[in-house]
Amino acid sequence: MLDRKFLRKEPQIVADAIKAKNEKIDIELWINADSKRRALMLQIEDLRKLRNELSKAVSMKKRNGENADSEMNKSREIGANLSSLENEVAEIDIQLAELENSFPNIPDSDVPLGGEENNVVLRSWGEIPQFDFAPRPHWDLMEGVFQPEAAGRIAGSNFILFRGWAAKLQRTLISWMLDHHINSGMEEIWAPFVATPESMTATAQLPKMDDDMYRIGRDDLFLIPTGEVPLTNLYRDQLLEEADLPVRLCGYTPCFRREAGSYGKENRGLNRVHQFEKVEMVRFEHPDRSDEAHQELLNHATGMLELLGIPYRVLLLASGDLSFAAAKCYDIEIWSAGQKKWLEVSSLSNFRDFQARRGNMRFRPAGGGKPQFVHTLNGSGLALPRLIISLVENGQQADGSIKLPGILAELMGTEVIR
RNA sequence: GGAGAGGUGGCCGAGCUGGUUUAAGGCGUACGCCUGCUAAGCGUAUGUAGGGGUAACUCUACCGAGGGUUCGAAUCCCUCCUUCUCCGCCA
Structure with missing residues (x-):
């Protein structure tokens, strides 16, 4: 607001x-x-x-x-x-x-105008992997452990069912990412996966994204489309002290999205599904420091990709690609070797006081005086399905086995998945 | 799901037989005083939002939310939300 x-x-x-x-x-x-x-x-x-x-x-x-x-x-x-x-x-x-x-939030002055085509690639990291065979898409490589038909039988089309090593890989990644965040000083939150219309309005999924969310009509609740909702609403209608800032949170949640009207080739496999898992980072900052915090969140997210050895690039979104509530947003895209394209795996936004005003989230300045709105920021750290796509497709070998990066090999107890 | 008790300013907490409470008091916080330091003590100030005025200032609203009764509601009535206690049900 x-x-x-x-x-x-x-x-x-x-x-x-x-x-x-x-x-x-x-x-x-x-x-x-x-x-x-x-x-x-x-x-x-x-x-x-x-x-x-x-x-x-x-x-x-x-x-x-x-x-x-x-x-x-x-x-x-x-x-x-x-x-x-x-x-x-x-x-x-x-x-x-x-x-x-x-009324949408005002884009920052350094945000390029225009649509998606005006997004700016700020930097990139890592070498795009080369193969002496034709790399395959993840749905081929994960045959048997990723079963969309089984998920369809249970919940309808475009849901995920993992079994065996895929299920374990996802759980391992979630746990590893959370630990990574905790070690850098964030507090882990385990929050409800449903939220009220008030919560959805505070973070600005409502009114605009109404059609994209699952609603439980009987109890007037929504399934959360992102962990941003519960983590940010943790401080709705709360008054913090300046000394409490920054509040740095992380948490795992599933994310539910109706993705109304989006079917087709682009959405095959794990690219775009109705429920995906994500570790989210949320930050409540002093207005003077939110730009700095934004960079920190970005570097923290890309740091994980570097540890996993996944090539990525960072985009500064143009105004037309910016979400309703964001003043400025970086997208991180990772390389999918099997599909030969970039996949968005994280979106890091500075909302300034836009959400804080909607949700009445304030702090009292250290020297006393009137409460001010905090700045809220968030970013995926990271979204699981596309991270798995990249790990699987980039790590594939000629015989269809998958080589894991060192850090994951240790956690999974094997260097190569067959 | 049933019964009962609560929800008051940053926090605690009085008021709740309707009208000098236009929310007492305490804590916390800020400033000052005093005590040769510290602790303690004393004094003053201190809710949020909106409007008007160059300004000192002033007006209005807000006691979980929304309705109602009344000339007048924190106070009475209704609905809802929420917290706690007990019972029931349940992984």
């Missing part, structure tokens, strides 16, 4: 951001409703003041045993007036809230 004062003062910046993010909403609607609301509030507050004074007079007179009928009648009239004005304001408030929820 954007600050109302900002909306009043800088409508053009907001309009530009709406355009840059390809949203369709008109700020004029908000401006009109807001000024109408303020005019009404002026009247309401005057009437309330009058009524408060009358009330006081009634109270005094009654205590002295005097008659207060005329004050009470006046007050009654005011009450009738007030309730009709208050109803008007209530309607406007609903409009305003809807509009405010629909």
Whole structure:
């Protein structure tokens, strides 16, 4: 959510951001409703003041045993007036809230304008593996341990069922990544995998992503589409002390996505599924340090890829590719040798105070003074299916066996999976 | 699922037979004083949001959320959420 004062003062910046993010909403609607609301509030507050004074007079007179009928009648009239004005304001408030929820965050000034084609590759690491045979896609290499048909029988199409070493590999990676985060000072969180509409609104999956999420209608809950939701909402409506910052969290969660209308070749195998596992990093930062924190999250995520020996590149997303709530976002893409393409395995965003304002997450400055909104950041660290794709496809050998990077070989108890 | 008890400012906690409470008091925090340091003590200030004014300042709202009763609601009524205790059910 954007600050109302900002909306009043800088409508053009907001309009530009709406355009840059390809949203369709008109700020004029908000401006009109807001000024109408303020005019009404002026009247309401005057009437309330009058009524408060009358009330006081009634109270005094009654205590002295005097008659207060005329004050009470006046007050009654005011009450009738007030309730009709208050109803008007209530309607406007609903409009305003809807509009405010629909304004996207403002992209940072260093974010390139335009769509996906304007994303900038900031850096890359590692050599793209070469083979003296034709490398195969993961669904071939994982035949027997990755069984989409079995998953389909259980839950419908586009779900994952792993067995044997694939199941163990996933569990091992989750555990290793969490330990990696914990060792760098993050606190591990195990949170609910469902969340209320309020939580979804605070992190801004609602209203925009409604159609992309699974909803449990009977209890009005959503299956979380990312660990960002529970980890960030941990501090919804909370007041932190400056000394508490930064709060550095990590946690494993499954992520549920309807991926409505996305079928086809691009989505074969593990590329795009309805449920995937992910380790998420979330950070609550002092506004002055969020840029630095963003870099740290990025370096932390890429550090893991370097340990695993997976070639990657880092993209700075252009405005049109930026999510609704983000001010700035880096994507990390890793190489898929079998499919010969880059796969997004992590998205690291700085939301500045956008989510904090929606979720009322604040801190009290060290020297006292008014509470301020924190900055929230998050990033995948990392998403499992595509990481597994890359490990399997990049590590494949001519006979179809898979060579594991040293660190994983140790954890899995074998250097080569057959 | 059933019964009961709670939800008040950063925290604790009074008020809850409706009207000088426009939320007491304490803790914490900030500043100052005093004690030759420290501890203790004393004094003052200190909720959030919005509006008006150049300004000292001032007005309005907020006591889990939303409705209702009333001239007037933290206080009475209804619905919902949530926490705790007991019972039931359950991996």
